[in-house]
Amino acid sequence: MHEEHSLFTRAAELAADYVAGLGDRPVAQPVDLEALRKAFGEELPRGSSPPDAVVEELARIAEKGLVATAGPRFFGLVIGGALRSAVAADFLAAGWDQNSFNPALSPAAAAAEDVAGGWLRDLLGIPATASTGFVTGGQAANTVGLAVARHQVLAAAGWDVERDGLAGAPALRVVASVERHATIDRSLRLLGVGTRAIEEVAAGPQGAIDVEDLARVLAAGEGPTIVCLQAGNVNTGACDDLRAACALAKSHGAWVHIDGAFGLWAAASPTTAALVDGLELADSWACDGHKWLNVPYDSGFAFCAHPALHAETIAYRAPYLAGSAELSGMGDLTLEASRRARVFAVWAALRELGRDGVADLVDRCCRLARLFAALLAEGGAEIANDVVLNQVLVGFGDDDRTEAIIDAVQRDGTCWLGGTTWRGRRYQRISVSNWSTTETDVERSAAAILRAAAEN
Template identity: 35%
Template structure:
């Protein structure tokens, strides 16, 4: 039997299929629905089904494979039909950008080259690309040169990385080397935030062993705006250091904490300021919105996510640290003969002890590429810097500023269309790229609007022409479309409003008299 792994013709055919499928699929995104529920039946073919060679009755691993070409054909046929087409211009659910052409080509290249971006020794190319990409990101956001950074899989991991470093800083104030000795000897770490704190920050604290409910929330209203006087009173009460979480770009309406005021408080009371800027950090890219992140250049750590507004593929989070030597102090691996680290012949990578401790002295960051496995939670790492480097190199600062400003304009267009529609109600200002609104037909009683909007959200996802989910804002069920995809146009925004109003009319038809009065 011929080993199928060495069948060059089959491998060439599989790769050719992907290349030939790419252009028609990308060209179709402007016109196809975001999701077609009628394609769900195709998913059965992933483990066996019509046109597929026989499979065990439980859909388990086949004894004999179908070959690369046949499997690639099946994956493309199913995937291009049954996927949620989030790369397209009408996916407004969550906050998910598209993929620029340069980023897509670079992501394919990353898979082709299959680099392990853990160490300089494993890939000088990946290490250098990451160093340059991180420097360019810092410059894109206007952060001071003192900041260092690392790439991580997601905004959750960016929060995890930042809050892990904050934990080590906090333990250091108690003269504990938490990398070596853990948290057992320490009191509970105080973490304070306004009501915009995101679930990913709670999850990060949960993974770090602090507990997701350790966050003390001080909100001035039901929306979640930070009660800054209450936060200051709590800081004054504490007998030791604390961690503040500021939020740049709240997920329901795109609002911002007053980062500069939080930075003042952090300096006054010796606290660590972490800013969750998963998508809101991109406000810094445009002079029109840069004031929203005033003071962010004084944060100790910042979390961001490039697959949102930078429009690169998953997984592309990043964390900035004002004191970057704290990254290897937190994430450095214990000495191992075959890996860079203390005493290793492969390099002089730092160990896990904190900077300035009696156990080790942390060397300064080198001028060139570093061993990034020692600067974040992952050891083996995909070369995720390639798409980031490529899109920044291809379109530059101006290209990304124009993209952000186009989407700012689209958000304002949507807000205006909502305001003009008699059956829709906007619930919040639109400082950035999210428009929070709900269906509110005049003939529907106020106490029935939440249920109507829940049904509307489900209907939108089932309909699939546009994709928008629901949230609860100020105690009211609402929609919160986020506009961050480079492909989105005015026509897509207009279609969103048309589809929403069409479904509202279907779900809550107006009585004849009410319809006449509305006109």
């Protein structure tokens, strides 16, 4: 047997053992971070080490610091698990070590991106003619979408931002909800637009944009305008009225970008699709794969209704780059030139689930979120939001008590959830996103939360 077979088989065994035990291990456990750092090493050794010994050492040291985010009872943030086929496909992708910048470097990745991109657009209700960039996540997807938006609205005003920069450019307006995700602001900072360009719109009781206030804000100004909408409020799961908001924005000549990191997946199920009705009217969309599609980190999608503009904004050319004479998608649509072939895991997940499987995954998580809310409400907790997707906000009276219960739950290890501030109050924030979560997992977790509440 070749050395590679032995080494890679052992690494796969270690990974498989970890995955197989996810349902039984504490989701998180107290860790002495300084001791963990020392275990990883202080000074870089002068001599080399056998690869098999390195892998064994890594697995042994890291074990104490691993959080079972891929397991069935991790409900903090919106973090999915990883479908088995997607994990195995990622193993293959690591072994193949493809740079998926263009078809010359990886014809297989190019073909997979074409097919998986089409599948994604079809599932999510995005126009078939749109472009799809396989990016690292929602932050990168929002940055790409807003970069193309910046390009187009300034070009329409007679300004070439790629050539001339922003100094002296017409002032940009970015109209966005007070409930927008923080990655929108970060993208604007990175793009040089700045957060001062944001004109805030009020949100309704559940966090969806107030369309009447959107009309007011749009009418109050003029100039190159980008409107940012949201599918899936990060706290409540609420979705903006995309059809009404898109129509209103378009009547003012604005570019519409939808941040749908997890909520865009509502389109994949007939049960929840009405929540994102009208999404096809937008110009660009951001979505994550490592959330509700349950593929390994890192994976996201930047869609654009104007493929030529998308590539014109993002692509670059150099005489030494083989196969770069013409636009080819892939690296032309993303911010990275050296691109891991994350598409193989996406293709595998979609191929494993199929259309019905994706819909069932969305429906099941929403159903389990409602079960969570019902069990906790029966136990005396306050549910602060309408549970329309996979998000549940849970309160236990005053902020200090809620924080104490969050801390106790995290230390207990049965499940893991975090806290958030919503309308001036602290809440537990539960996100149900994992394909492997069952009713039993929710019942165990709700019992652990109520037990912590009884003790605090």
